[in-house]
Amino acid sequence: MAGTDAPKGLxxxxxxxxxxxxxxxxLLELFTQDKVRGTIHACVGQEFAGLAVMAALREGDLVFSNHRGHGHFIAKTGDLGGLVAEVMGKASGVCGGRGGSQHLHHAxxxxxxxxxxxxxxVAAGMALALKLEGSESVCVVFIGDGTLGEGAVYETLNVAxxxxxxxxxVVEDNLYAQSTPRSQTLAGDILKRAEAFGIQASAGSTRDPAGLVETAHEAVSAVRSRRKPRLLRIDTYRLKAHSKGDDDRDASEVRARWDEDPLTLFAKTDKAKASAFAAEARKLVDLAVAKAASSADPEPPRPGPGQPLAGGRWVPTDLTCDRPVVAxxxxxxxxxxxxxxxxxxxxEDLADPYGGAFKVTKGLSTKFPGRVLNTPISEAAIVGLANGLALRGRRPVVEIMFGDFLTLAADQLVNHASKFRYMYDDAVRVPLVLRTPMGGRRGYGPTHSQCLEKHFLGVPDTVMLALHGRFDPGKVYDALFKDIEGPVIVIEDKLLYGLKLTRPVPSGFSYENTDEPFPTSRMRPKARPxxxxxxxxxxxxxxxxxSERLFDEHDLAAEVIAPIRLYPFDPxxxxxxxxxxxxxxxxEEGVGFAAFGAEAASRLLESGGGCFQLKRAACRPHPVPxxxxxxxxxxxxADHIVKAALEFRYGE
Amino acid sequence: MANEPLLVTVPKENVNDETVRLAAWRAAEGSRVDAGGVVAEIETSKAIVEVLSPVSGHVRHAAKEGEVLAVGGPLCYITAGPDDPMPFAGRPRAEERLFDAAAGTRFSKKARELALKHDVVAVFTGRGLVRESDVVAYLRKAGKADAVCGRARAQTHLKGLSVTREDLPQRKLVEIRSLSQGQNAGLSSLVSVPCALAGFKKALGRSPELSATPLAKVLFEAGRLLRKYPILNGYFDQGQACLYDEVHLGFVIDADKGLKVPVVRDADKKDLEDIAREMQDLMLAYEEDSLSVEALCNGTFTVTDLSAEGVVFFHPLINQHQAAILAVAAPAGDSFDLILGFDHRLTEGRAAARFLKDLRASLLASR
Incomplete structure (x- = not known):
C-alpha cells in the first residue's frame, strides 16, 4: 500500500x-512437486509492470487483475502469506482456498x-462508482495483448x-497470446486503438524500470487529476511458459530475453545488493510457504439438516389495482x-423521452437526474458496469432490452456476478438486478421472441424471478429491493406490460398466493381439481x-400453479x-428440454411427491417463426394445453 | 358511405404497444364527421395520437373515455344515419338470463345442457364449478335416475364414489370379445415377481413404527403407485374402464372372526406412520368386533397377505368393481413373491409386472 508497501525509490x-x-x-517448483493444484500463470520477467503502476497508486485506488496476477497482488497488497496460502489451497489463503491463483481478492x-x-x-463500473462519489481515487485494470481480442474491452474503452x-x-504486451505470437493475432496498433476512442495512450517498457515508473506515474496522475481514462502499454516479456510446460517459443529467443532481463542486469551491475535482495526474498518466501504448508486445509461445509420445505400460507390475491402492469x-x-x-x-434507451423500449423507465430520468443512464448498445459492458457498481455497494438495475440479448452478457452474469461472492470468500456482495422481457407472440421473429431463461436458470447464487399478471409486480420489486444480497434476474414478459390485474378471473375459479416475498400464485377451481x-x-x-375450456368442454377442473421465484425453487x-x-x-413458452418444467418435476419426485402422471407442453424445438x-x-x-391435458385421460 | 356500419379499429402507432388508452372522444356520439375528420384521441406509450375517420358518416362509440383498448380492437363505428342499428349482440336469450340468476356458478357445457333439460339450473346457485356428474348426482338423488341413464360417456356414480369413464381402445374391445367366450364375468390373470427378503427387512428396520404392521409399508407404497397406474384403480364396465378418482385400499384380515376387508381411505395421500396407525386401529376394531360398515366399504383396490400362513404362492381373487388385487406371499428361500391378480380386460401382464417391479423398488428403497 502507498506509504508502507509501495517501493521507495528504485x-x-x-x-x-x-x-x-x-x-x-x-510456486512453479511447488507445482512440479504436486503441492499446488490446477495451474499457475507466472509473471516472471513482467514483475516491473505491476510494480511501476502500483508505485503511483494511493490508498483507496482499486486494482482489477487477470489470470497472471500474483505480481500485481504482491505489489498492491504486500500480502505474500495470503497469496501463497491461497495458491496452495489453504484456509488461511486470502480467499479461503475458494479462488486459487486466478481469483484473488484483497480488502x-x-x-x-x-x-x-x-x-x-467491472473496473469501469467501479470507476463510475468513484465518479458518482466524487472520489479522488482511480481504478486500474490489467489486461494483456492477447486480451485485445475480446469485444468487452472495446465496449469498455468506449463507455469509459x-x-x-x-x-x-494497462496492457502488458508480452508478445504472445498464450502460445500464439502477437503477429498472428493483432492488427493495427495498440495505442491507436485507444486513441480511436478518444483515449490518450502512452507506452513504457519493463526493460527500463526507472523510465517505466515515470511513465506509469504520469498516466495514473493524469487519470486522477483529469478524471478521464488513459491507456498504458507496457512492453514486456514472459520468461516462463504461459501456464505450465506449454512453451513452444524458440529457446534462443527466450535465452536472449533472459540476458536483457532487468533483474539479470541488476545482478551484474550490483552483485552484492542483488544477492542480498534474492536471499531476503527467499527467506520471506520460505517462511510463507512453510506457514501455508502447516496451516489447515479449508473445511468443506458440513451437511446441515437441509432447508425444510417452508412454503407459505395461502392468502387471497389482491387484484383490485386498475392500472396496466407497466404503470x-x-x-x-x-x-x-x-x-x-x-x-x-x-x-439502452432508458432515459426520457423514450423511457425504455417497453416504457418501464418512463419519467424516471426526469425525476431522478443522473440516476438513469442511457448506455451504448453494449450488453457485456452494461452488466459489467453494474457488477462494478454493485461491488461498491450500489444497487444497479440493468435493463436488457430483449431477453434474447442476455446471451451477450452471459459472461458477466455467469463468470462474474454469480461468482464474486463465493470465490472471494464471502467478502463481497453483488446486489445486481437484471430485468429483461422474454417471450414471443408479437411477430418479432427468431431473435426477438425467445424464452432463453432456462440457460440462466440455476446458476449458483443467482436468483431468478418471473413476473406474471396475477400478482402486483410492484410488490415483487419492493420485496426485491428490501432484501437484495446477490444477483437477481427478473424475467418480464413482452405481453405482460399492458395487462391489468383487474381483468376478470375466469368464473368458478379464484386466485390465491402464498404470503412470501416472491409468492407462488394459485388459480383454484371451486370444485375438486x-x-x-x-x-x-x-x-x-x-x-x-x-382451464376455462377444459372445464366447459371436458368437465375437467384444472388448478393452475404459477411460482414467481424459479430459482431457488420451492416445490x-x-x-x-x-x-x-x-x-x-x-x-412453458421456451423449449422444454432441460428447462424449468423438467427441473420442477424432478424436485417433486425428490420431495416425495410420489406417483403422478406427467405431461408437458412447450415451444417446438426450432427458432420462433x-x-x-x-x-x-x-x-x-390454450389449444396445446387442452390437448396435452386430454392425453391424461386413459391409462398410464 | 355504404349502408353497413363501418368498423374503426384502434390503430397500431407504436410497435411495442398492445394496448392504448382512449384519451378523449373528439366527435360526440351520433355526431357527423367528414372523411379525415378527427374522431378520437388515443394515448400510446409515447404520445397522444389522433384517430381519423376513414369515411363520412355518424360516429357511434364502441368504448368509453379513459378505457384501455386493445390495439386492433373496435374503437367506433361510422354509420350512414345517426340512429342506424349497430352490429352489437342482441339481448341475452331467456336461458342466458336463467344462468345469470345462478350467479357464482359455472356449468360445463354438458352440465348446462342437462340442467336446462331437467330445469334444475337454480339448484346449483353459488356452487362454483358444476360438472355433468354433479347434475347427474342431483337428479339421481331426486329420484330422476331414469331420466339420466343412457349412453352418456360421462362421469357416473357407483357406490357413491365418483369415477371417470374412459373409452377403451378398439384393440381392447376385440380382445375382450375373443377372451370372454365361455366366461360370464372377469378375465382374471396373475403375475408375480420375487422380492429380496433381506432388503425388505432392512427397509423395515429403518421404520420402527412398522414393527407391528409391516404390511403398512406395502399399502403406503402401493397407494402412491396407483396414481401412476390408474387403470389398476378402477373396474371394467360395459366396454369401458371406470377409473376411481380416489385411492381407498382394502386389506384382508382373516383371524378367528371371519374374513373382513377394512379400508384405509385416501391411502395415496397419507404418511406411512398414519397408515400404520390406522391399520392397527382397524385390526383392533376387528378383534373387538367393532368394525363399522363404513370401514368395510368402498375399497378401490385390495391387498392380501398370507405370508403368516407360510403360503409361498396363491391366486388372489379380484373384488367386485375393482381391477386388481395385490398379494404378499411367504418367503421361499431368500425372497418372497409379490403377486398381482388383475382383470385382463383392463390391462396386460407386462404392465402388471411393471407395477410390481415399481412396487418392489419402492419397498426396498431407503426412503
Missing amino acids: SDLYRKAFLIRETELR SGFYSNGVQGGMAP SKWDLPLLV LMVEALARNMEADPRIILLG DLTILCYGGMLPHAEAA SALLESVRATGRLLVV SASTLERQALPG
Missing part, C-alpha cells in the same frame, strides 16, 4: 521485484478473475471515454429509487384460457396440488 522497487520473482519461481481493493477481458467493464471514467487500462412497475422503481439512493438504472397446471410468466393467461405449493390431483401438466400462423403453432397456447 532500490526498493528492485527489492520487490526479487520478492515477486522468488515467489513465482517457488485493500484488489480483484482478479480468470476470464479474458471480463474485468474491464464517453462517460469520463477515472480508469487506467405499477414504473411506480415501484420510482418508489424504491426515492427510498434508496443507491439504486441506479442502466440500459382433476389436474395441476404448472406455468410461469407469460404462460399464465394461456393456462387460464385452457411446496406444487407438491400440495399434485398430491391432490395426481396429474401434472407443465407448460415470425409469421403469425407459424408462431401460433410453435408456441404453446
